[in-house]
Every structure is written in C-alpha cells, then in structure tokens.
Amino acid sequence: MERFHIYVIAVYILVTFISFTISVKWTTFERDDSLNGKACEDADIAFSNMLIYDKSACVLKCANHTECKSVFHTQHTGDCTGCSVSYGKNNLPTGLMDGSVCYQEKSDCPSGWSSFENSCYFITEEKTIFLSGLAKCESFDARPVIINNENENNFVLDLIKSTTNQNDDFGFFTGFTDIETEDTWVEYGTNNQMTFEYWGNGEPNYGTLENCLAFFYSVDLKWIDISCNFMLKVICEINK
Template structure:
C-alpha cells in the first residue's frame, strides 16, 4: 500500500510540474530555449526594436543554422516581404553585430550579394526575395519583425 501511495504522490508531482511549465506566451512559438513572435504589423527597424522591448523581448538573434531554418520556415509560412532581425552595422560599415548584446554576428546566412557594404543599408532582415536568407536593408523600410525571449518555467529559463 505504501508503494502505491509513493507512486501516486510521484505522479501528482509530475502532473503539477507539467502544468507549471509555461513555455511561451499565447501567440508566441517555441524553438529550443527561446520563444518567438512574428509580427503581423510592419514597422521600421527602430520601431520594431522598441516594440520588442515593450514585449519584454528583443529583435531576434540567430545563432545557428537550426535556429535560422526554423525562422525561415515560419517566415515562408506567413509570407511577409521581410522580417527584421536584431543585426546592424551602424557602428562600423560591414562589421555586423547584434544590437541588443553588441556581440559580433558569427553565424550568417546572407542571400544574393549581401552584405553589399551600402552605407544606407545597415539593418538585418530575412527577405522573401532571397528565400528568407539574410539581407542588409535600409532601416527606414517598413517590414514585419521577429521578437525573441527566453522560454520560461514560472519565470525561470527552460532547460532541455
């Protein structure tokens, strides 16, 4: 009987833990340890960045081919012209960094002849004309955007 009680308590604990896992907010999608919001509205890069911060996130940073392929697939599904990401070369032309962290971009997936070192094209986007490969675009363009934040469990980052 005690063994049955222990198993029952264990199952109850597992069910409670499963219910407590929040993952992503409604309208956001999860990939690995991050949640993403693909906007339906179009904004300039600066406006998109502010909106992401207001949503307790940042414009998306892409750290791997797997993450990039996930975002490309979602972009294809929604079919907007382009989606802003967090990358920029504002400070030094053709030295691409993630704006939120200042880290140099190490993984890339440039399309066409980009980055083309055009001084007016300082913001990074997934562009439909390149099959949602990366493009350096003028930050004043009004495009959709992708916000990213950590997946959480009761305010703690989800691991695994």
C-alpha cells in the same frame, strides 16, 4: 501483510509523483493524422527504449533525463523515445506511429509566442521601420531576434513559413545591424558580433545605404542587408 501495505503505499506515492510530473511539467501536443513513421530526427534523439508499455513511465524517464525535452510513446509496441528538442504545432517531427502519445515540456512563453530551446519568438503583425520595431519588441520586454546557430535559424524559418504569407510580407527584421561600423554585424546597441551567417547570394551588398538585416522572401528567406527605414515586420525574442 505489513510488507504488502508498504508496497501499496510506495506504488501510490510513485503513481502520484508521475501524475504530478505529467500535469505540472509536461503537456500533450497534437499529432497530425497524416504523420506516420519515426518519432524524431536521429540527431535529436536523447534516448530510445522498447518495452515501456506505460506512458507515465515513459514521461517520467524523459523528465529524469537531462537532455530530454519531448517524449513519444507508442502503446502497442512499448517504444519510448526521448528527443533533445521540443516540438510544437508549428514544428512537428517528421512522423509518429499510430497510437502515439506525445508530450513536451510546458512552455514558459507568453500566449501567442512560440517556444524553442531557451527562447520565445513572436512576429509582429504590423510593418514598421527598424527602430519602431525595436520599440515594439521592447514593449514585450523582448528584443529583435538574434540568430546564434543553424538550429535556431531553421526554427525561425519554420515560424515564418507557418505564420506569414509571402504575398503580403516582404521580409522580417532581425536584431543585427552594421550601423556603427560598416561590414561589422552586431546585435543592435552592443558589440556582440554574429556567430552564424545565412546570407543570400551576393549579400550584404549595398554598403552604408543598408545597415539592417532581414529574412527576405524574394531570396528564399535568406538574409539580406536592407535600409533600416524600410517597412517590415519584426521577429521578437525573449530569453526564458
């Protein structure tokens, strides 16, 4: 009988811990009913296990996995798949099976900002010249976005496409400029040179007349160099 009581207490503690883990660290996000199929892209899979029929156990496995940021649990198959990226409403996976329960780590971002890896992102509502956009980002304790790799670039592209309209918005300033040294693109105010490029065809092309960098709709949201006095929206970034 004593062993049974110990077992019951142990189970209670485990269930309490799992519930705490889900409520404090994880949040569900909406599944689009039109989605159907896999939980996340193959390259993004942190782990995959079958026959985990309890969604709490699936979430706990993800919480204890160093690379897992999102977890997808399909109750009727017991499939538990952990992804190495976080998915939000603006960046859904390509599909989820019917009956899936989906969780991701709670965002540390301010309300209205979008989370990706270790940063939060926001596109200003008003169009400004670059320096005014810089000041706007700084008012949020942020900076104009610095794109470090292809994954971040793809996230920002998705954010632009899902929250803006090409009929109203021409382009979006980033934090890169070559104001100090022509053709040496750095994070504004620093000597930190870009480590990833996504230039449109023939860009950059106007020398000292265009010293700021922007995503531009007319070139399929590739990068262009543009006058820093052009009126554009600005993409702000906060490091978590």
